Amino acid sequence: MQVSLIGTGLMGTAMAERLLTLGHDVVVYNRTQDKCAALQQRGALGAGSAVEAIEASKCTILMLADAPAIREALFASGKPDFQNRTMIQMGTIAPSESIALGQEIRMGIGDYFEAPVLGSIAEAKAGRLLVMVGGKAEHVERWHEVLKCFCEKPLLVGEIGQAAALKLALNQLIAAHITAFSLSLGLVQRSGVEVETFMNVLRQSALMAPMFEKKLPRLLAHDYARPNFSTRHLLKDVELCLNASRDANVATPVLAAIRGILEETIGKGLQDVDYSSLFETVVPEKL
Ligand SMILES: NC(=O)c1ccc[n+]([C@@H]2O[C@H](COP(=O)([O-])OP(=O)(O)OC[C@H]3O[C@@H](n4cnc5c(N)ncnc54)[C@H](OP(=O)(O)O)[C@@H]3O)[C@@H](O)[C@H]2O)c1
Structure with missing residues (x-):
């Protein structure tokens, strides 16, 4: 499966490595582009912008510092075409920020759910994170192949904002x-x-x-x-x-x-x- 990932900081890099290790095609974008170089050497495709990364795949993992960083990455240089695409927000942001982001993405006829994680770099690399999903059962089902790369079993907590x-x-x-x-x-x-x-x-x-x-x-x-x-x-x-x-x-x-x-x-x-x-x-x- 091809997955895009925006934000190759400490956790995003470890998660992209995990996806590559499991044989997925990974498209990466980071504001500071040289933080993608090692992943590209391992076979990831580098996108020139967040818009390009989102439009390259059906599913994009967001692993950015905070909600302002997500907004800047997603919306500062033109709105991506979200239609028939799913954003999986895995960083740590406020419930209200996640709900607002989901509404905005759905207005662009895209799909969104949150899947924040407990655990750090070692757990991400080993697929032993605890992934908590805020969204619908269909999200877990539809994107199980992606989520299971990071954990044994993603946990559906409830609605967006609750995870x-x-x-x-x-x-x-x-x-x-x-x-x-x-x-x-x-x-x-x-x-x-x-x-x-x-x-x-x-x-x-x-x-x-x-x-x-x-x-x-x-x-x-x-x-x-x-x-x-x-x-x-x-x-x-x-x-x-x-x-x-x-x-x-x-x-x-x-x-x-x-x-x-x-x-x-x-x-x-x-x-x-x-x-x-x-x-x-x-x-x-x-x-
Ligand atoms: N580290 C952990 O153990 C851990 C575990 C669970 C959850 N989390 C959460 O996961 C998220 C990422 O954590 P991390 O440790 O990977 O953080 P990090 O190493 O600081 O990486 C932050 C990422 O956000 C990007 N970013 C920051 N401000 C931005 C902006 N204004 N516009 C665009 N991109 C921006 C950074 O890009 P640049 O490289 O260009 O700065 C980088 O890709 C955070 O929400 C954190 O709380 C972390």
Whole structure:
């Protein structure tokens, strides 16, 4: 099957690689065109514009930073012919943004559904993402061959907007977990308790989360290079979650404080490194 993919950043590149590995024809477009070069060397076709990419295939995956990026890619240089084409939006955007995008694309007689993902680069390359679909059962059926490249079984969550909401609910847990773990690790270190003692107790308790184990080496080494997911995008997701929670009348003081921590981290120039760099703000260097 031929699939177009717009947005070959960290995740888009991994997903395009996965499609190529499974033998699909892939058309790629990225604003910064040289980020498509490695994929083209692996056999992907490079499109000169987003319009060209969309019009080349029946189905286009959107894996862009946020909703403004999607709008710029899709509409800034002329409207694509959406007729009989399906846009699968797989980035993390607000429920309201996804609903509006779907309406606009359907006005152009195209089809649209959302399929945000949980998991990162390694999971994308291995086809082990958790794909949450907001749309109709027909979407999952019609595009099963594409969706199953990234996951064992795509999950139909509900209408457009509901999978986007679920994705935000999950991503605020990433922010909360890493913030809480950073505080505990900092306190342990500055109290002179062995980190291994802390981890051993944690591992035996119901409090353990796999992400603690995964992020610990980075925090101990203060090494945030080669990010899977950037501080910039975690802040974006926290802001989207704050807005969605406010609309749902869910109290957000803890998440608002985490937003402050992420903003401070970005103020240190850590926007494009791994989000666990917020450790530098939670546990600043001693005076
Ligand atoms: N990384 C993860 O682990 C992960 C996991 C699940 C979901 N997500 C979500 O997936 C999406 C992509 O994440 P990522 O980590 O791949 O991000 P990324 O590496 O920062 O890539 C962002 C992509 O968006 C494009 N873009 C940004 N602003 C644009 C604009 N104004 N016009 C056109 N294109 C624009 C970038 O193009 P340029 O290269 O030209 O800048 C790039 O292709 C985000 O919504 C993120 O929250 C990420």
